[in-house]
Amino acid sequence: MTGPAEPWRTWAGDESCVPAVWERPGSVTEVVDAVGRAAARDQTVRVAGSGHSFTPVVLTDGTLLSLERMSRVLDVDTATGLVRAQAGVSLNALSETLWDHGLALENLGDVDVQSIAGATATGTHGTGARLRNLSAALVSVELVAGDGTVHELSATDADGGDAWRAARVSVGALGVITAVTVRTVPAFVLRGLDAVEGREQVLQELDARAAAHDHFELFAFPYAGRVITRTNDRVHSEPRPRGRVGAYVRDELLTNKGFEAICRLGRARPSLIPRLNRAATALGSAPAHVDRSYRVFATPRSVRFNELEYAIPREHAATAVRAVLAMIEERRLPISFPLELRTVAPDDALLSPAGGRETAYVAAHVYQGMEWQPYLREVEAIMRSFDGRPHWGKRHFRTAADLKPAYPEWEAFQAVRDRLDPGRRFTNPHIAQILGP
Ligand SMILES: Cc1cc2nc3c(=O)[nH]c(=O)nc-3n(C[C@H](O)[C@H](O)[C@H](O)COP(=O)(O)OP(=O)(O)OC[C@H]3O[C@@H](n4cnc5c(N)ncnc54)[C@H](O)[C@@H]3O)c2cc1C
Numbered sequence: 001m002t003g004p005a006e007p008w009r010t011w012a013g014d015e016s017c018v019p020a021v022w023e024r025p026g027s028v029t030e031v032v033d034a035v036g037r038a039a040a041r042d043q044t045v046r047v048a049g050s051g052h053s054f055t056p057v058v059l060t061d062g063t064l065l066s067l068e069r070m071s072r073v074l075d076v077d078t079a080t081g082l083v084r085a086q087a088g089v090s091l092n093a094l095s096e097t098l099w100d101h102g103l104a105l106e107n108l109g110d111v112d113v114q115s116i117a118g119a120t121a122t123g124t125h126g127t128g129a130r131l132r133n134l135s136a137a138l139v140s141v142e143l144v145a146g147d148g149t150v151h152e153l154s155a156t157d158a159d160g161g162d163a164w165r166a167a168r169v170s171v172g173a174l175g176v177i178t179a180v181t182v183r184t185v186p187a188f189v190l191r192g193l194d195a196v197e198g199r200e201q202v203l204q205e206l207d208a209r210a211a212a213h214d215h216f217e218l219f220a221f222p223y224a225g226r227v228i229t230r231t232n233d234r235v236h237s238e239p240r241p242r243g244r245v246g247a248y249v250r251d252e253l254l255t256n257k258g259f260e261a262i263c264r265l266g267r268a269r270p271s272l273i274p275r276l277n278r279a280a281t282a283l284g285s286a287p288a289h290v291d292r293s294y295r296v297f298a299t300p301r302s303v304r305f306n307e308l309e310y311a312i313p314r315e316h317a318a319t320a321v322r323a324v325l326a327m328i329e330e331r332r333l334p335i336s337f338p339l340e341l342r343t344v345a346p347d348d349a350l351l352s353p354a355g356g357r358e359t360a361y362v363a364a365h366v367y368q369g370m371e372w373q374p375y376l377r378e379v380e381a382i383m384r385s386f387d388g389r390p391h392w393g394k395r396h397f398r399t400a401a402d403l404k405p406a407y408p409e410w411e412a413f414q415a416v417r418d419r420l421d422p423g424r425r426f427t428n429p430h431i432a433q434i435l436g437p
Pocket residue numbers: 011012046047048049050051052053054057058067087088108109110111113114115116117118119120121122123124125126171172173175176177178301391392393394
């Protein structure tokens with residue numbers, strides 16, 4: 001199905017493009033045909049997920065493919081936990097189907113509206129010291145390459161699994177992923193608890209907290225001596241879904257509308273931000289939320305922002321958070337969003353930011369309509385001093401030349417890229433900047 005040219009835009013709203021052709025294939029054959037048509041027109045191709053990356057990674061003036069018509073769960077094997085799904089399925093829709101079969105994704109980030117292919121392509125992760133990013137659950141990947149051939153990539157391939165390890169975190173630079181097989185776990189219930197605690201004490205206890213809980217993260221507002229901690233643990237009890245009113249008050253009024261009002265006020269009167277941040281921190285505790293895993297992991301998000309997130313060796317986590325907060329506070333920067341700190345276990349995808357090392361992710365956000373580049377450049381400089389690697393879906397200023405030394409298996413990824421897309425059908429200026437021509 002080919003649509004008329006219309007604008008495509010990111011969730012944050014500040015990156016957009018008008019593709020020459022926008023295709024919505026409904027099958028692998030239709031994807032192959034669409035790639036063939038783009039080649040005949042000598043156009044590059046990008047695939048859009050749900051637009052939740054902050055960077056211009058999806059943008060194209062050539063052919064844009066949307067897999068919204070390829071969003072079905074194809075097969076559920078409850079005995080092995082292996083589940084086959086089309087690449088356009090959202091994490092939420094997948095989780096709902098899995099729950100009905102007594103299964104779940106092992107971990108999720110803080111939203112679940114992304115497509116499975118889009119989320120894994122950028123190394124999307126949740127938090128959990130023993131848990132890897134989402135792409136680590138991909139047992140096999142079906143991909144349409146630059147010449148229109150269809151490949152099923154897995155660990156047991158003749159290339160030693162290199163193409164599979166490349167395709168799990170591909171940044172959309174290898175081809176169109178059309179389906180994936182995911183390893184799932186038995187369905188579980190989480191008890192989520194948000195609390196307000198002293199900043200320095202939590203930073204000192206970081207390793208112990210991360211080790212003691214299934215999922216631990218913190219939010220540190222600049223200018224506030226306290227942080228909000230979020231602790232999610234598996235419990236053996238039935239879900240206790242919050243009533244509609246309770247969920248509305250917590251998620252919509254306090255988390256979204258309340259926080260939006262605070263951010264707006266801070267944008268209009270930056271001198272108020274230190275006081276507003278202390279008030280926002282105080283609002284951070286919440287009663288325990290016991291529910292299906294994916295309903296505790298993910299929360300609705302309506303406050304728009306720009307974000308950078310860096311993966312750094314875990315041992316530097318507390319020092320890095322302190323360094324960014326000190327930089328903000330010394331320079332009196334008008335930052336109304338908290339730093340977010342999460343932990344992720346190492347994995348073996350060739351371009352995974354958490355690849356090969358125990359990782360802490362540090363994220364910095366800037367409210368929409370506020371200048372984000374100078375601050376995020378400063379944060380990036382601090383993260384680079386800790387040997388950081390940027391999240392592929394979030395703002396950063398790196399180039400292929402300086403990313404290459406950060407990835408021991410960079411050349412192996414490029415060799416797979418040369419094999420699957422030698423003519424560079426799947427590129428755009430951003431891909432050329434971060435992965436090279
Ligand atoms: C509010 C919000 C919350 C977020 N929370 C988290 C979080 O908790 N943890 C985290 O790690 N990240 C988080 N992110 C980042 C987000 O998970 C990633 O940017 C993710 O890649 C977005 O998925 P998407 O489906 O929107 O893909 P898009 O952003 O649309 O695309 C991402 C990349 O995937 C490629 N792609 C998409 N589909 C295909 C396909 N079928 N074949 C080949 N390539 C494809 C695209 O070309 C692009 O390169 C968040 C982002 C937002 C806006």
